[in-house]
Amino acid sequence: MARSCGIRIGDGGFEVVVVEGSAKKPVIAKAITGEFARNSEDLIPEMVLAIREAIKDQDVSSENVALVVDTGLAAFRSVRLPFQDKNKIEEVIQFEVENQLPQWAIDDVIIDFHISSTTGVESTLLVTAIPKDDLSLRLSACEKLGLEPMEAELESSAIVNAAFVAGRLEEDSGCVLVHVGESSTSVVIMDGTKVHSMRAIHSGARMPLFKAPADGPTDPNALENEEGPAQGQPEELVDLDQVVARIRRELLRTVSAASTKHELKAIYVTGHDAPGLIGDEILLIPILPLNALPEGSPEVEHPERLTAAFGAAVRQMGGGMLTPSLRRGDLKHKGNFERLELPLAVAGLLLLTLLSVHFIVNDKKLKVAESDMNSWLVSTNNYMLGVPKKGWPGWLRKPNEELKEYARKAETVEEPTHYARFEEIRRKLNLEILSMQRQLGQDIQDDQPMSALDGATLVLGTIAEMGEDLGRFSIRSISSDYAGARNRDGEHIRVKIDMSFFAQDDLVATRHYENLTAAFRNAPWFIDITAKGTKVLETGEGVYIDGLTLEVNPKLAKEAL
Amino acid sequence: MNLNFPRVVIIFSIIGSLVLGWFDNQTTARLSEAREAADSKVQKIVAEIKTKSHQLAQLREKVDNDKIGSGQESPEAYIRGLAQHNHVSLGEVDIEASTKPGQGIVDTIFTIKPSRRLKGRGFKLDQIGNFMYKLEAESQQVRVTHVKLTPLDKVDPHEYPSGSWVFEVQLTSRKRVQE
Structure with a gap:
């Protein structure tokens, strides 16, 4: 649920209003009013202490806070500019009003404006000026309370928004909105639903503590400020009847000077009590209570005091018709990101x-x-x-x-x-x-066939190495053939030899033959030997053998090396 | 959104940091890879390349010297050439070529015998031995797969051969069958 908080800090009094719901149908969830001592020497601690005490344990939202300050602090001027573009106005407005605010250095004030009418080529602006010091004093008080306002405005604009939300403003009739503050009274003349002019009367339910701004010349359409009786000096409280009489007198002046398109049909009064004002009439225009608060609002001693704070809270929620912005320039609100940027x-x-x-x-x-x-x-x-x-x-x-x-x-x-x-x-x-x-x-x-030459060389080499162990011999025929891998013994070489062994008798020759077969068997490349048996030579001096078959593997000989 | 100076700086910093971070990451990765490579891998691969250069140089030399492999001569010409070599001198030889297919391979078998015109002529064993040796030594692509040496004249078991021999040699060249 959307929530916002409006705080009005006046000259010795304050109101806090927490609003829930929506901008069109706001509901007041909390409403607190209070007073604080008007000690001019050290205002902030008194103000902070009083408000803190009042809002303690009240679950006041610290988000979406808006501040309303005393209208008496500000000065209003009317300015005409030959263009309507808001950005252009922002650029020049300060220089346009500088001459109309001789009481202040232009760099020491916040300038805000409201476009009250346009003609297509020309804009009429209602300009508000407020000293930075006065505003920052109240902003810092709120910061100390942990309720840093995102925006700030005057009582005059706040009551306009409150009246707008309450349906008090009508398209086809004018009215006067009056907010009685502690030391000043805000007066707004509404022409239909447009703001015609604003002014502050420096008289309120109490005497002013702050120095009232000295006014310069104003546009006839805007109402001028009036110097307060105190001129910045603390004075004793005056008789309230005198104050009401003064307000009435000023209202008479204001109403009689107003040149609105629509007839003024009512004067709505809100804020502090002004006995005898409500129920009376000025120039046959009845003076009525504003009664802008929604039904079901919490009960407080003087509910009409809440109007300005309510208007600010509603505006913060997105409601209302005016969007004043006093937090500008040096005083512009900085969110978490802005602080961190x-x-x-x-x-x-x-x-x-x-x-x-x-x-x-x-x-x-x-x-x-x-x-x-x-x-x-x-x-x-x-x-x-x-x-x-x-x-x-x-x-x-x-x-x-x-x-x-x-x-x-x-x-x-x-x-x-x-x-x-x-x-x-x-x-x-x-x-x-x-x-x-x-x-x-x-x-x-590796797939090349084995060399039959290698096989034959291995066999002949072994024979050659035998020396005397073999005696005399002759090779009568030799063949060597590659036997493929399909063979029972795998890939190998088959060497076949016809050989004769000569000796003094067949026994010695046979021993030589056996020496040879033993040498073959000991060779690393040897696989198998097949021999049919030896025969004795015709001379009897030796033996011979035909078809001595050896199966050899030359790869084994290489591996043995 | 109001673009004031700090916000412009923040946006610039974020974009700049992302871009620079990506480049920095790439550079760091390349540096790490370069250092790792320089520490060990490069020395190893350089040594390997040098070894392979040697191997390739030797192979190139062998190819240049291999008359069959380099395609300079046909197998028949190669055999006849070696038969006439100074250390062989077998003269003319008869060559019969045949093929024997196997599993994924084919053997081309050249059967070499002394020329019929030289019938009755024998050869010394060193001539025949040198011939067979040369056949295998001068080309990597052939193997002697059959040798048969018999004396020119009939020799009884109790007699010594005269030293004149006839031969029959089979030379096999095995090749992979191209799929």
């Missing part, structure tokens, strides 16, 4: 600076590292390809053109990384090696 900006710049430094340092380091890597690359390329200009040959006499081109180009490009370039060179070398191996048939090196 300067430190955040500094932190952001610091972060950016740190990142920049980190980036620059890293970039320098990277360049050094990449330079080192490039030296490796150039050196490797020189080793592989040589440096023709200097007459240095490389290891690759006839390098592949693609490899050569890539390797040289890799020295100058920036992408990919150096290591990736090395990898690419290695890959190209591998491809080249594979291509060479294919040309040489090495790619199926």
Whole structure:
């Protein structure tokens, strides 16, 4: 549920109103009124203490707070400008009213304006000026209470919004809204639902404590301020009847001078009690209570006092017809983000600076590292390809053109990384090696058939190494054949020999033969031997054997090495 | 939103920090990779490239010397050339080529015998041995898969061979069948 809070801080009194619901149908959830001592020397502590005491345990929302200040602090001027654009008006308004506010330095006041009418080429503005010091005093009091207002306005605009929400303003008739404050009375003349003029009467239910602003000349359509009786000096409380008489007299002047399009049909009074005022009439216009508060409002001693605070709370909720803004310039409300934005900006710049430094340092380091890597690359390329200009040959006499081109180009490009370039060179070398191996048939090196020459050489080599253990012998025939992998014993070489062993008798020759078969069996490449048996030579001086078959594996001989 | 100076600075800082952060992250990653590579990986790969250069140079030399592999000669011309080599001198040889398909491979078998015109002529064992050695040594793509050596003249078991031999050699070139 939407919630807002309106606080009116007057000259010795305050009201706090918490509103819930919506802008069209607001409900007053809390209503607090109170007084504080009008000690001119040290106003803030008294004010803060009194309000804090009053709102204690009252669950007053600290969000969406609006402040209403005494209209008597402000001065009203009417200004005509030859354009309607609000931004343009904002730019020039300060200079336009400077001459009309001789009592203040223009830099010391907050200037706000309300466009009361436009003609298409010209705008008539109701300008409000309030000293910054007076406003900031009340703003700081609220801040100390933990109720920092998002916006601030005068009682005069607050009662207009309250009357608007309450339906007191009619399109086809005019009226006068009066708010009786402690030391000043706000008067607003409404022409239909438009603000015709505003003014402050420096008389209220109490005497003024603050110095009343001295007024300059005003537009006939705007009502001028009147100097208060006190002129900034604390005075004794005057008789309330005298105050009411004065208000009545001023109202008579105001009403009689008003030149509204619509007839003024009522004078609505709200704020502090002004005995004898309500029920009376001025120039046949009845004086009535404003009664702007919604039904069901909490009961308080003087409910009419709540009107201005209620109007501010409703406006903060988005209701009402006027959007005055006294929190401008130096006094502009700052949310959490606004408060943090300067430190955040500094932190952001610091972060950016740190990142920049980190980036620059890293970039320098990277360049050094990449330079080192490039030296490796150039050196490797020189080793592989040589440096023709200097007459240095490389290891690759006839390098592949693609490899050569890539390797040289890799020295100058920036992408990919150096290591990736090395990898690419290695890959190209591998491809080249594979291509060479294919040309040489090495790619199926292991699939090449075994060499029958190797098998025969192994057998003959063993025979040759036997020496005297073999005696005299002759080989009459030898064959060596590759036996494929489909063979029972796997891939191998089959060597078949016809051989004769010569000796003084067949026994010695047979022993030589057995020495030979034993040597075969001990050889690492030996798989099997098949022999039909030896026969004695015709001469009786030896034996012979036909078809001595050996199965050998030359790969085993290589492995044994 | 009212863009005052601090807000412009905040927006600028956020965008700048994001962009710079991304670049910085990339640079840091590249630096880390470069350092890691420089510490160990590069030295290793450089050594590997050098080794492979040597290997490639040797292979290139072999290809240049391999008459079959380099395509300089047909297998028949290669065999005949070696048969006439100074250390072989076998003269003319008859060559019969046949193919024997296997699983994913095909063997081309060249059967080499002394020329029929030289019938009755024998050869020394060192001639035949050198011939077979040369056949295998001068090309990586062939293997001697059958050898048969018999004396030129008939020899009884109690006799010594005369030293004149005839031969029959089969040379096999195995190739992968292109899919």
